[in-house]
Amino acid sequence: MSEATVSDEQLRLFIERIERMEEEKKGVADDIRDTYNEAKSQGYDTKIMRQVIKLRKMSRDDRMEMEAVLDVYKAALGLA
Template identity: 75%
Template sequence: MSEAIRPDDQLRLFIERIERLEEERKGVADDIRDTYNEAKSQGYDAKIMRQIVQLRRMEPHDRQEMAAILDTYKAALGLG
């Protein structure tokens, strides 16, 4: 029969797991930053690329709604 994990051991395991995941997240964030820098060095606009990534994450109906609201605001301000 296996012995139950003590609460203090369980807490330590959770903390260690979180620390590993945080380190992985930092590594991924560094890779993303490096990719944007590489694209920028090839002449692409990283700011626009970030906006495109954000748009691609959105559901189509949310994207359409945002575009409609943006058009309404631009028209109200005489921008377009």
């Protein structure tokens, strides 16, 4: 095989892997949307659920820092 043929084949394999992962990603995104819809139908606030998930991804220190800054901003705007 020539070098170009090997490179062409490798490129094709990368592209196909990425395409499969994109399909999997779409499937997972659909599952997540369905789960939010199910929670909403049970009376849960999905906007708040999304915020909780975002907070849970953060480290404790990052979350505490964000909450402290948020408190400062709220106080400055008379929201506290």
